[in-house]
Amino acid sequence: MYGRRLATVERIIALVSPNSDDAQSVLQKWASENDLPVEMVPVGDTIDSVYEPDGETLGVTLGGDGTYLEGVRQFSPYGIPILGVNAGSLAFLAGVSPSDLPAALTETVTGGATIDRRQQLHVRAPGVDCTGINDVMIEHEPPEDPVDRKISRLQVFIDEEYIGEYEGSGVAVSTPTGSTGVSLSAGGPVHLPMNNDTLQLLGLHTHSMGVRPVVFDSDSTVEIVATGGGSLLVDGGRAHTTLDDNAVIRVSGADTQAFVVSTSYDDDFFTSIAEKLGWAPRNDRHDSGPEALLTDRNTQSSDLLSRARRVAAEAARAAGETLRETHGTIEDVTIKSDAADIVTAADYRSNDIITTVLEEEYPEFGIRSEESDPVAGSSKFTWVIDPLDGTGNYAHHNPNYSISIALLENETPVMGVVYAPETDELFSAIEGAGATVNGTPLSTTDRSSLAECMLLSGYDPNGEFIAHCYESTRGVRSLGSSALNLCYLARGSADAVWEYDTYPWDVAAGVVIAREAGATVTTADGTPYELGQETAKRNELLGSNGSIHQALVTHLEAEQSLQLAD
Structure with missing residues (x-):
């Protein structure tokens, strides 16, 4: 799950504590x-009575850590x-103050926040x-008689x-989010909890000196036999029971994970730990770190493009997650120009996520x-932007679709990102x-x-390219995504690509990727391919590994001569 997808939040459900009236008023006003x-x-x-499965929902808790x-x-x-x-007196997990809530919410719903996965655990024991x-x-x-045994004896198994x-x-069996203080006091490590x-x-x-902390995979199961009984406490009292003699407790990773929204108004993990555990003072994170060592991105083109690529990649992954979740579901299909030119609700949803993120990060860009x-x-x-290249494939549950995002500088493509959600490439x-x-x-290949x-x-349209080139090659394939075609050329999964006509959003990102991988990209007669803005005009594209380019140009010229003769 990616924070950028929160740019399409449609509703908020707030879980509120009894003493959070002021915070509730701030939330309702915003x-x-x-x-x-x-x-x-x-x-x-x-929340079951108010939860709706359709659309993006943001959960907010107003209170302390119990809430x-x-x-x-x-x-x-x-x-x-x-x-x-x-909104309580003390909290370690709830990190945003009520005064920062409007700004944190704005950052969240414009795609500026991140979403971290947090591992949960599942506990099974009597009761x-x-x-x-x-x-x-x-x-x-604790024993009733003060002279009775005051320590526990637990037999522990893992898988x-x-x-x-x-x-x-x-x-204690803990998640990475669990008490760092308990871990440190037992000689254990500090766990970075995000996506762990x-x-x-x-x-x-x-x-015993030989008993040391053990870290294990969440798919494993710990079995603990409480010789002599004991007390079991989950999350500081969320669940509690008294254990009989030889009771068996089983703990493993939970099937569901928690998704935590992090904004710039939360302390980062190590700043929070430093403050709460009394470690040495740390410099403010906004004044230090790798970003502070870089020259202002607006004065350095390379830094600007690197950051633009990172933002575009985040937007593409966020939109791709939504496309992947709805792939194969029944959607309304609208025909734009002919039966093969369609658009689905997924196209628009992906477009909303991407454009919202890019406008928020770069309001001055077209x-x-x-x-x-x-x-x-x-x-x-x-x-x-092409928010869904290969809509026909997508609508028919075919995995060959992609998201294409390019950046032009004075109409020349200088950065490109193409994301294939089904393969996570x-x-x-x-x-x-x-x-x-x-x-x-x-x-590219060197054949x-x-x-x-x-x-x-x-x-x-007439199958002429396939017919003319099929017998002289090892085959011609048609995948249904122009952006992916160019990426496969760049990776060496194909030796050449032919497009009868192209729109800028179809190929802008792919052209940058293919050229940077060593491909030659021209029109059918061998002149350099230019993106162009005239979307109604046919704009053919021929891309190859370079070595076979002239041979392909010759084939296409021969094909056109045959068409003229006919």
Whole structure:
């Protein structure tokens, strides 16, 4: 789940504590000003009656950590991301203050926040079957007679492998979000909780030097046999039970994860830990770090393009997540020009996510998108977007579709990002800096004989290109996404690409990626390909590894001569 997709939030559900009236007023005022419906649900009530599965929902908790933990319990099963507001006296999890709430919400719904996954745990024991986001504490019950045994003896197994006997105050099984203080006091590490899918076993005040913390995968199961009974506590009291002699407790990773919204108004993890645990003072994070070592991005073109690529990649992944979730579902299909030229609701939703993010990050840039009216900018840069290239494939549950985002400088493509949601492949390039897929450098093939080459064809109305080139090559394939065709050329998955006609949004990003991988991109007669703005005019494209380019130009010229003769 990507924070950029929150640019399409359609409603807010707020879980509110009894003493959060002021914070509720702030939230309601902001929601009214931004035309977003908000439902206030008192802690203790369920959100089931107000939750709607369609559209993006943002969960907000107004209270302390108890309210936040209840929000995790209720929002997580629906995959609703949670923004925690500290309307109580003390909170470690709810990080936004009520005074910062309007700004934090604005940042969130314009795609500026991030969403982190948080691992939860599932606990099964006599009288308990629940999930938690922090920890499970299994400790010895104080004896009634002061001369009786005052320590616990616990037998511990992980995936049925015997770990050993823990003798002392007890054990804790924690998530990465669980108490760092408990981990440190038991000789354990500090876990960075974001997107960390592990669990940890800790001995509490153990009487053996050989008992050490154990970190294990969340797919594993810990079994603890409470010899002599004990007390079980989940998340500081969310669930509690007394254990009989030899009771068995099983703890594993939960099926559902929590999704936590982080804004610039939250302290980052290590700043928060430093403050709460009394570590040495740290410089303000806004005045330090890698960003501070870079020259202002507005004065350095390379920095600007690098940041633009990062923002475009985040927007593409956020939109791609939404496309992937709705792929294969029944959608309304609208025909634009002919039966093959269609648009779905997914096109518009993807376009909304991408354009909202880009406008928020770069309000001075122009935008040209296949699915919306052009937006004039005040700078020399213009975004060119195809929010869903291969809509026909998408509508028919075919995985060959993509998202294409390019940046033009004075009408010349200088940066391109193409994302394939079904394979999670992110192709990208900056002019003069090479092309990559998921960080791995791309390069075209070096085949020089047409007979050894495989070609990709875009729209070919009469099938003439396929008919003319099929027998002289190893085949011609038609995948249905111009952007992916150019990326596959860049990766060496094909030796050449032919497009009968193109629109700027179809190929702008792919042209940058292909050229930076070493491809030659021209028109059918071999003249350099130019993007152009005339969307109604036929604009053919021929891309190859370079070695076979002249041979292909000759083939196309021969084909055109035959057409004229006919």
